[in-house]
Every structure is written in structure tokens, then in C-alpha cells.
Amino acid sequence: MSDLTGRTALVTGASRGIGQAIAVRLAARGAVVVAHFGTDEAGATATVERIVRAGGTAYAVGAELGVDGDVETLFAGVGARLAGRPLDILVNNAAAPPAGPLGATTRAAFDHLFAVNVRAPYFIVERAVPLLSDGGRIITISSAATRMANATQTSFAMTKGAIETMTLTLANQLGARGITVNAVAPGATRTATNGPVFEAPGLTELISGMTALDRLGEPDDVADVVAFLASDAARWVTGQVIDATGGLFLGPRT
Template structure:
């Protein structure tokens, strides 16, 4: 490991790490030397695959199950986290787990709306609260996955965008609160990111071409594109960055490409 990553010997909790961006983040941090706690909600097989991939590459990981958005979710999660840490501090918290967009105004039901906010806002808020006594001073990291939906007017994702705007605000205010402890707090906002689990959504004829035409770097993103940004923010090299939302969309919807 080079001095850039600063994660060797450190511990990390990545929520929603059984697949997609979460898996890429977990394997990236483990590859830099961190012990990674792989959280999952229901996909036990996927979480086991994440742990297996990390261990196969010489890393250290343990899976912890907790369904988010339900009563007792944080208690369940941290019972597993405490056991995995075994007295060690937590160095890196990555709030990645999220419920998918439920639909536009007039379609989203009250139950779907409440579920979105329970998973995407309430869970990370109280996960951070519970993690604070465990997070080490002078180098602790909190990174939450947001979305470019917060800066784009997409009527099909109104409630989803609202949840991501909430965690961006949370990140900025926590950065001020936790700065004296030497803990940085940031958010990462992916754009259109193709993963093994959502690939079918991009197979709609013409959709990929439409999105790439609106993207400065002229392609869809991949999980590793996001994981690299998270790993940087978790590293010592990002020690002077806090309270920021890092756009990791390849320049989606910046303006007309002429």
C-alpha cells in the first residue's frame, strides 16, 4: 500500500455492501488494507460473495446483517459491528445502503415515501449517531452516498432526490460539528452508474445513448468509478476536505455538448 490511501490497519463499515457500488467500495477499501464490515439487509448470498472476494484477494472482511428502515435496525447493526470490531475503534463509515426511487408525485404511495425516508435518511442519521463513540479522532471518516438527482429536476425521482438532499445537508452540518474531533464528513454523488444488478435498466433501447449524450465524459459510470472517489475521501490525502458533496457522475447534465 502506498502512503496515499492511509487505510492499512484501519476499520471500515460499508452499508449495503452485498452488491453494486457498496461491494466495489468494500473491496476497494479492503484492498487498501482496511478490515471491512460488510453490511447487508437481505442479500446474504451477495454479502458472502463480497467477503469471499475480499478474502481471496488477501483482505479481511466480515458480514453483518441488519434490515434498515425497520424498528431496531441500528441496534441490530451495531450488535454485529461491535462484535466485528472486538474493541477496536471504527475509522471509516460509508453510508451506502439506500432504497431505490419509488416514482413521481402522484404515483409514490405514502408507504413507499415513508420507506424511502426510513432507509435513506433516518437510518444513516442514527447510524452516524451510534458510530460517533466508536469513531476515532484525528482521522475518522464519514462518507455518505448521495446522487446527482439533488441537482437535476427529474420528476420521476422527486421523493428519492429529497432523501439525498437531506443527507447532503446532514453531511455539511456534521462536518462542522465533528471538525474539532478531526473527523471529516463528505458526500459522494454518483450519476448514471451501471452495475451487475441494474444493468437491465440500461438495456432499454436508446437509453444508454441518451444518457451518455448528456455526460461530459461520454459513457456510463461503473461501481469502481465511485469506489475510487470514496477511497480517496477515506484516505489521509483527503484530510483537508470536509463538508463537501463530490460529484462523481462523469459530468452528467452539465449543459449542452456542442
């Protein structure tokens, strides 16, 4: 499938996991991909090499998010790679992980979490909007944590709740240009990085037992949803949070 041929995409946090899968999937469907990384240059290089080996086009751009000048650094690199071409697809995927439960999260960790997960996507969108073509796509990765009570992820869930509100309001603001703005909310998704977490005795079985489709998620499960939202097939979908959890925690299964 090559329905994104001729389009350009920026994917933040594309050096591993879900972000890498998204970058690879968009490239496989024809997009030229700018794969952003924060600190993992080797991972981003691996993403680009994987895309190129498959016949696609991709470039790696580094910028640490959550610090002063982050957006300027990112878009200096993006501008050099796009070389005057418009941006068609923006995927805000990069995020800091949960910082701990109430009483354990430090002020510094809390501020860093919001700087990376809320402030950076907001100002990345602000900077990207003038570059976006009419009919463009903005897709931000949220989390199922916004609809479930998990004491260990309170501050993280707060950041993703902010992203979902941003999605709703920006969809209304940018719709006149045909730009759709949506969020995708994964649940428990096994990646190469977090794989050891799911090796804890009984954890995979516990989460699968709370999931309608009876398994953990994989990065490709989320990437396929993002690719759909990036395509023309999703032209009439905007302002939505798409649950991509396989039906996590919908209710009792017995």
C-alpha cells in the first residue's frame, strides 16, 4: 500500500518502540519520514536504516525535548531535511514515562514530565502549523491511563489528559484548513525496551485477562491505527481519541 506517497511526516520519539513502528509504517506506505530522537541516536539511525532497506526514505533529527530551545532545535533539523517541502503529517509520540505515585514524585520529575509530555507537543504543533499543508494530519499518542485509575501513574495520566484536551480544541481550530487532529491511546504495549517488565510472574496473564482481545499490545497494533488516521480514509475523523488497547479494562469478562 502506498497511499501516502509524496507526503512528508515528522515522528517524534522514533528511535524505538511505538515511535519506531509508526515511522516504519508511514514510510512503508510511501511517506518521507523525519525520525526524531532525543538521546538515542543509534536507535534513530536503526529506524532510518530499516526504512531505507525496505526502499523508503527517512532522515534522523535529534533534539532533546523538555529543555529551552527544544522546538527551535527540532525544526532547524526538520527544515533542513524537508528542504522547502511542506509537512503533511505530524505524529507527537515522544513522552517521558510515569514519574511515580502521589508522595513519591519529586517537583523536578513532575516538571520534567509536563515539559516533555505537554509543553513540547503544544509548541511543536504551534511551530508545525505554518508548515502543514492543507488537509494535513496531526496525531498525538495519548494513553489508556486517562480513563483508568492507577495510583502509580497519576501525573503521567494528567499529562495525557491535557493532550486529549489539546486534540479536541485544535481539531476545531484547524478544521477549516482540512487538517485533522486526533489522538491514539495505547494500553499495555510490549516493546523491546519494556519487555522485561512483562516477564514479572503472572503480569502478562493478568493484563491479558483484563483485555477483550486477550493479549498484550504490540507496537505494530498502534502504528496501524496511526497510519489509518494519517491516510485519506480518515479524512472525516477529527477531534477524537482512538482507543488502541485491544479493549483493556472494559469490564468483567466472565
